[in-house]
Amino acid sequence: MATTLARTLKQTKPFASREEEVILALQHTAARVLEPWARLLKTRFQLTVSQYNVLRILRGARPTRLACREISDRMVARDPDVTRLVDRLADRGLVDRVRDRGDRRVVEVGITDAGLAMLQKLDADVDRFPRAVIGHIGPRRLGQLATLLQDVLSDLGTFPPDGARGGR
């Protein structure tokens, strides 16, 4: 029944709806899972999760450079100010920027060798971390979870509802 998480949170009342319970659980789980990962990135390389994700995105796009807008589109948590985020990475020499010749409005961002080297040092952890944290539940439920999350993500509703439906 719905009371399991409720008890974890020491709430007296159960949830108003199953949907609310799931959203709470989603927040809770994501936060708890991300916590040790954020700590690792911070202690080892003074990186925030967003900064790390941007580096991953840029490595994944190589050798193509990406415009700030393109980076923003691929981020997990949209950042309204990619400029500053990239600024900090550029100050540390992890990425570099070049004005596009064709369209001089856009700035193409690419990961540097220093950035690649830093990511490489993290790759071993990136490999071990997920298994250590959520490996317990086993491959079967892992697969189910992947599918379900995908379902939710691909058909997110809007709020407040504006008549339009489905993912964009």
Add this chain to the structure above:
Amino acid sequence: MATTLARTLKQTKPFASREEEVILALQHTAARVLEPWARLLKTRFQLTVSQYNVLRILRGARPTRLACREISDRMVARDPDVTRLVDRLADRGLVDRVRDRGDRRVVEVGITDAGLAMLQKLDADVDRFPRAVIGHIGPRRLGQLATLLQDVLSDLGTFPPDGARGGR
């Protein structure tokens, strides 16, 4: 299949492991789901999600007051500085604080009538929001998701693995 989210993220390479895929999906889904909710809280009441959650916690505990530490324990995302968080709520008259007589170290925090009134104005949205955003997937998968998230949460691994306990 593992490539679906990969395509969403426009990554060229698939994930190193199923676990990594799930963690990414978890982040992604939680962020996307929380986005509109955070916006609503901000625009309507200048509240952050953490602040709202604390108010919910305090309402749920009524008529018992909670120590800062107890609040921290029940929060979804642990905040290392509950004092400041409560400060801002107290400045706006949404909560109040009282030194415990028995143990004069602790400060008991309670929600005020103004805080309750604000929560009440949000209750209708709290009720509609979850359904609007993730209602599409239907009760069956909703139940599965609740169970799976609960499983993950109740058996989270540690990272880096701490040789002191359990594993080694």
Add this chain to the structure above:
DNA sequence: TGACAATAGTCGTTTAAACGACTATTGTTG
């Protein structure tokens, strides 16, 4: 009892996130 450790919370300071106004460049159209 007195020294010391543990606990609860506060506060100064650094850092990053959020919001909006702003510049520069390109696209569109009468």
Add this chain to the structure above:
DNA sequence: CAACAATAGTCGTTTAAACGACTATTGTCA
């Protein structure tokens, strides 16, 4: 081509989060 809209990114400013050192109180035990 001039005027205007749309797009890409930058930057100033407000706000909150993160980290650590610090005070005050209570618990422990030789």
